Amino acid sequence: MVFLTGIRIAGTGRYVPPLTVDNNAFAAFLDTSDEWIRSRTGIVTRHISDGEPSWYMGLQAARQALEAAGISGQQLGLIIDTTVTPDYVTPATACVIQRELGAVNAMAFDVNSACTGFVCGVDMAARYLATDPELSYVLVVSNENLSRITDFSDRSSCILFGDGAGACVLEKKQGLYSAYMMADGTGVTSLYANANRRLSLFSKGEHAVPEETDPQGDFLRQEGRAVYRFATEAMPRAVQQVLDKAGMTAAEIDLLIPHQANLRIIETAAKKLQFPMERIMVDLDKYGNTSSASIPIALDEAVRSGRLNRGDRVCLVGFGAGLTMGAVLFEY
Template identity: 45%
Template sequence: MAKPPTIRIFGTGAHAPSRVLTNAELSAKIETSDEWIVTRSGIRERRVAGPEEGTSDMAAAAARAALADAGVAPSEIDLLILATITPDLSMPASACSVQHKLGLSPTTACFDISAACSGFVYGLDTAAAMLQSGRYKRALLIGSEKLSTIIDWSDRTTCVLFGDGAAAFVLGASDEPDDTAGLIDIKLGAYGDSLDLLYIPKGGSTHPPTAESIAAGDHFIKMKGKELFKLAVRAMAESARDILAKNGLTPDDISLIIPHQANLRIIEAVAKLLQIPLERFFVNVDRYGNTSAASIPIAIDEARRSGRIRSGDVTLLVAFGAGLTYGSALLRW
């Protein structure tokens, strides 16, 4: 059986709303403080999209930047996957809106994927498999979230944590049979018995919206922070160890770890468990907060453009999200 082609990242791009919401501004609206927020999360500010900027708008902006970085024309894209838990509408998929905004061909396959903060890693595995099938040549994988629309801004335990943003990859199979750069491996999983650690209580088919549920704020994110922290740290550390062992690698072989940017304390705990210095983790949660499926690709784009990722480097991605989903990936640049 022929070895499947290596899937390469040909370009990356990101977009952040212009509105910066600082801890000081939040402190003027709710009972909190910069010190309280920074101590518990490491977050100092986050971006918030205005009413005129939807998830698909941010996704399209990030995609344009990734296409320009890759030197790929929109007409070359035949697969578009959008990872998001905040689509423009519950139906149709926001990927179709992005297709229209980018002027992609009507023959482009378009769909959304929902795995919360692990969404981009899940999407990366999905895109890779579809590209390796040979039925698709170039893919746009996008993570885009407007979490400001599903947050209770009076709840200080959640509203201080989240932000809006988007980032994208242009992916394709390598033309060189012995190419070593690109996706090395991916590991995915989920703890489906932990649904209530991070969820939105009402709004789905089992609990459709009612006037009472909307008034009660049951359509906003709810979180059990302490329990979520413990399981997230365990899932990320175990997933990282497993994918390294499977590929015969040690932490010393990894140039940079790019974790989901949910909370600095989680990242610190994972670093301690893996016995890897925090300096080898890329961290930008202080400036963006938790942007869910956009978190890892925003960090990758920043790391590339700041020189933290260089040709030949091996990076480890590791994520967790509501579900409780988790995933890790190894990339060689």
């Protein structure tokens, strides 16, 4: 549905670790090369955590977003954090960021929707803002430490991922807002990472349910071809859905900001949408795939570089593990 109450991005921010790893660094221990990686992914460099926790990276991005919005942490009514690499099983990363911001009036919780997480967070924020008259500002933070779960012996996947965080402050605004969210759980094993599976002192494992996933290790695993097929269908489908709901055409979008997974995926989806690459924000050459953080990092870069200006119609579209997809369309 298209809400009568839309959203306004009051401020954005991003943080990436100072440690930068280029493609040649992988060629030192893998059978690969800079040319091979660039031609297949579009990635040139990525930033890797040198010990920075996920919450710390999210906090830096959040502080930038608050500063850009001109508000204090005390003015926040809700903090939504999205991550697949939290520092704690509990508490929520959002609660740690709430503490550091002094956001004493904010409710806080985490969302795990993989690479679609930021889009889901924005949509949740829009719904809270639309239904709670006392809520003025929502902070959405996405922070990812993918290097923690990357198997650096797998040359097909380890070259893809980077670490970082992005954030935005949202407030109510009358106007355009359209959203579409979907999941396909039949693709769970296409992209996954195992969680802790230790048994309790009392358990013998006699009633264990057979696992669909590889029981060995907790690294991120993906079926590249299956993920590619899904992504090249999911991105145009999600964008078209929000356009149809809003009664608009692709030509009316000023800037499309997709999940930064792979340049080939973005180019293939753009052709299906008949959407020009000149109006698509792409920065994965610098950051690689940072999961849910990729869209807010690109959003902040678009705002600060002048590619996105007030009054522009922007569409954010994500797709990832789950398998999940989602898009939101609004006026910046």
